[in-house]
């Protein structure tokens with residue numbers, strides 16, 4: 001498929017918490033300020049230091065989230081680590097109308113839900129080199145308690161298992177950040193890449 005056709009399709013990036021999705025996205029948006037638009041999700045989780053409402057997420061109460069859900073506002077939604085996350089039809093539409101390629105950061109349950117819609121995105125999975133490496137990154141980020149790290153690792157295992165079923169068009173293993181970013185940038189620009197192999201799950 002030509003890059004032009006690919007660019008019309010939204011890009012769904014998924015991968016375990018702490019794998020480096022935000023890091024890659026920040027770099028992409030800094031390098032290409034006008035080409036892409038992030039579909040800002042709604043969440044009931046509390047903002048981390050430095051996060052702004054409407055930028056990383058729309059931070060809403062559980063009541064407001066439930067109300068939006070009942071009104072059919074979300075393409076996909078999930079409860080993760082005790083909080084709700086959802087992608088609204090409205091935000092994806094806004095990005096496309098602005099002439100940008102829409103990028104969505106979605107976890108595995110959401111990918112399953114999107115597959116049952118007519119969104120027809122390109123699915124990209126970012127994998128850690130190993131679960132041990134993921135644990136270290138989550139600990140080093142310093143944003144999670146040990147219990148939260150354990151929960152995220154258990155979910156990560158399921159996400160990688162899902163990716164092993166071949167749910168994604170492309171897989172990139174985030175080992176060396178510069179190498180990963182180069183591949184990620186190319187997928188975002190609509191190029192075809194050769195996927196990396198997923199890691200074994202026995203570490």
Ligand SMILES: Nc1ncnc2c1ncn2[C@@H]1O[C@H](COP(=O)(O)OP(=O)(O)OP(=O)(O)O)[C@@H](O)[C@H]1O
Pocket residue numbers: 015016017018019020021022023024137138140141174175176177180
């Ligand atoms: N290739 C890499 N090697 C080592 N550390 C990395 C690499 N990529 C990202 N990191 C670090 O790993 C941590 C997690 O990255 P980041 O916050 O981008 O993950 P995320 O996938 O967006 O997580 P979440 O889904 O929880 O928001 C950060 O501290 C980041 O600096």
